[in-house]
Amino acid sequence: MNERSRAVIIGGGIAGLATAALLGREGYDVTLLEARSEVGGRAGSWARDGFRFDTGPSWYLMPEVFDHFYRLLGTSAAEQLTLTRLDPGYRVFFENHDEPVDVAADRARNLATFEAIEPGAGRSIGRYLTSARSTYRLALAHFLYSTFASFRPLLVADVILRAGRLGRLLLQPLDRFIARFVTDHRLRQILGYPAVFLGSAPSMTPSMYHLMSHLDLEDGVYYPQGGFSAVIESIRRLAEREGVTIITDARATAIETGDGAHPRVTGVRYADADGSPREAPAEVVVSAADLHHTETTLLPSELRTYPDDWWSTRVAGPSAVLVLLGVRGGLPALSHHSLFFTEDWDDNFQRIFTEPTSVPDPASLYVCRPSATDDTVAPAGHENLFILVPLPASPGIGAGGEDEGGDDTVEGIADRAIRQVARWAGIPDLAERVVLRRTLGPADFARDFNSWKGSALGPSHTLRQSAFLRGRNASSVVDGLYYAGGTTVPGIGLPMCLISAELVVKRLRGDVSAGALPEPL
Incomplete structure (x- = not known):
């Protein structure tokens, strides 16, 4: 060189x-x-x-x-x-369930939580997490850092001895793999949600990616100040x-x-x-x-x-409407990270990935409240709130804007998301306390990042x-x-x-x- x-x-x-x-x-x-x-x-x-x-x-x-x-x-x-380990790592709200579930910063407390929801689940998910940790370490050692310019480095004992199992993990969808360990719908959703980080759905994602559960349920979630x-x-x-x-x-x-x-x-x-x-x-x-x-x-x-x-x-990952809110007063019902899962989230994923696509309503949402951890992201006496609504990858849904100035479809999606968070988390006056608002939509991803089909992820x-x-x-x-x-x-x-x-x-x-x-x- x-x-x-x-x-x-x-x-x-x-x-x-x-x-x-x-x-x-x-x-x-x-x-x-x-x-x-x-x-x-x-x-x-x-x-x-x-x-x-x-x-x-x-x-x-x-x-x-x-x-x-x-x-x-x-x-x-x-x-x-400066990293802060979040505890809880995140909170999950479920449609038709009054109490949210907190996912803690360590394995033992999470297994106890899951056991309380479904007797026997603590032991089952313990096995699941042991498998996730083993698979994650194998991926780090042999796959994630490979250019795949040659397959010879993969012909090692660690990989060869696990070839049969790796093949099954690649061919079996994540949702079916999860179903072998737990029956409770809420627990299946918690274990299946990491597919969204991968721009996919649990039914489309190889179960190899159950390794992601090691990261949030055992390794922990951090925040950089x-x-x-x-x-x-x-x-x-x-x-x-x-x-x-x-x-x-x-x-x-x-x-x-x-x-x-x-x-x-x-x-x-x-x-x-x-x-x-x-x-x-x-x-x-x-x-x-x-x-x-x-x-x-x-x-x-x-x-x-x-x-x-x-x-x-190719299959594009989902796009999103992002809703950035400055809110007057506190929002203690929300954790730093909060997830809102609909009862029929299979319908959510089908609407996003299956033609003809459409916007889920209600949608499974992600909400970030960084002001719970970082005093610099909002003025005193206010909260910083970020809502993400997964959508089909389609720039035609529109672009966002400041102060409700985005395209009508995008602003309508944002309005529904705010109402959903307010209702599910028990914050009835959330909309009235908003002092700043900006939205982003699929057209923004396409324009600002030349993103294929306006996908938020790839x-x-x-x-x-x-x-x-x-x-x-x-x-x-x-x-x-x-x-x-x-x-x-x-x-x-x-x-x-x-x-x-x-x-x-x-x-x-x-x-x-x-x-x-x-x-x-």
């Missing part, structure tokens, strides 16, 4: 920033192009009137992945962030420390290649803040933008690894869209073109995006190992 080879990163979300930082440490001369005026991408923030909202991810899971990433850069999560913008800012600082040049208001318009039988990247064309055309030359280009946008907009048809007909067979983690079936993180047509972020391997979520940055380094090194890179780089 030329010590000062030039690399251009497209996209300043967490994956783009992380990739830039790692390549800077590898010795590349790195330029990062971000289309918006601030970095962060989907992990963005918005502030007004003394309120500050995270507008994207809000669950800090898999802390060891974050810490490993920071240690690659010669630091640690403890040095970069200052919100997730603190995570983004820490990685930005580290990237700049490694010599990365970050250019905002720089919208990539094309990935340039040389001529010949084996085209190779030569740079990226982009429009600057004034709309003037610019060019950033490079020997390596990493697109951390949406993979569909990269392939179908930034490359000509003859250079696409994933053309339109490939996308026609391609769903179905069997055909997981692990090596999710797609390569390197172009099979253009030399020097790589991909990072939630739309490529290993998948959706902030930890996965950090791993995707590391996978770019492994590709460039020709490293086909299955495990994480040694620390530091």
